[in-house]
Amino acid sequence: MPKVYFIDVTNRDGVQTARLGLSKLEKTMINIYLNEMGVFQSEFGFPTTRHESNYLQANLELADMGVLQPIRLQGWIRATVTDVETAFSLVPKIRHLNLSISTSDQMINGKFLGRKTRDDIVKMMVDAVEAARAHGAESIGVNAEDASRTDMDFLVKFAMAAKEHGAQRFRYCDTLGYDSPFTIYAAIKVLAENVGIPIETHCHGDLGMAVANSVAGAKGAIDGGQDVYINTTINGIGERAGNADLVATILAVTKSKGFAEKYQLGNPIDLTQAWKIARFASYAFKVPICINHPGVGANAFAHSSGIHADGVLKDPHNYELYSFNEVGRGEPETVETGREICSGEYSGISGFRHIMGKMAGETAVPFKNAKEAEEILELVRYANVEAQKPLVEDELLFIAKYPQIAKKLLTLKPPE
């Protein structure tokens, strides 16, 4: 039986969202949290974008060191030979790529303005796949942008060409959130059956169906005999109305009626990391988690009305589908209400020592001497310049533990 995997695209679709962004250290923390959670792959950024190069290379180094293992780090580029060449020249160690090109007539005509035909699109994609293979790419995914508005026969032909030239996966992008669970199920089943290639679902929330469409698309792929790789973002942050939310989609796949019994995960997901990753992304993006967000919203386990409160107190199963412990909630959290010393771009050694000392315990990284403390503090200052808000404990510990990697992440040098 084919399986369900998760590919999180927060570090690509999430960060390209209007008004929102993440520092390179925040992107790195997200890769670390996704890895801890058991997510198969992180679409970790843009290998053709120069200011990403140091971050991408530093994260590939973390993978070599075993810190970012077993998660797969994959870059996103356009399906052109030029982009492939640029990606491998800026990030020579990149091994996993997704190549994206528009496939609908709307976009072929509306973006290329009559300069490209459907055949040209297939050729551009095939040339890009061949170039990526020639450069040593170990895995290649081909993305059909606007797949949901693409003629189905052409989509099958396009996916078949991708497979024949060595792509391992085909991404069905419902770029505008146009599908419903019924249409995406049918389309993806046809692709799975006729092309015989593992499918990625990439769903957006313009009509409020991103999670539902992801689950229906997953069912279509598996019923068609293929593994499925569901694209998600943390807290659903993504272009316009956003993407399929990571936590909600995992909950839907593992808890919804009839689904979990029949369709299984390819690798175990640690759902107890949900609370931590959702909270971190909310802090990093500066976007609050909705009060009614599945699993991680403030009201997800709150009850006040008489009948509900009485029922849940007698037996939580009366009004809760799953327990708060399962999504990593329930631990007491300390909120500072008095004096607070925070990290900042103008922090000094005394305040910094105070902050690091306060998190003493098994997680603390002791400094060897004053020089080392000064060096770490300097990196923390730079990290604060980028983040423009106090760093969280895990970020401070990361810098203290991997100063050389942090230094690379924080090196932003425009080309001469």
Ligand SMILES: [Zn+2]
């Ligand atoms: Zn997208």
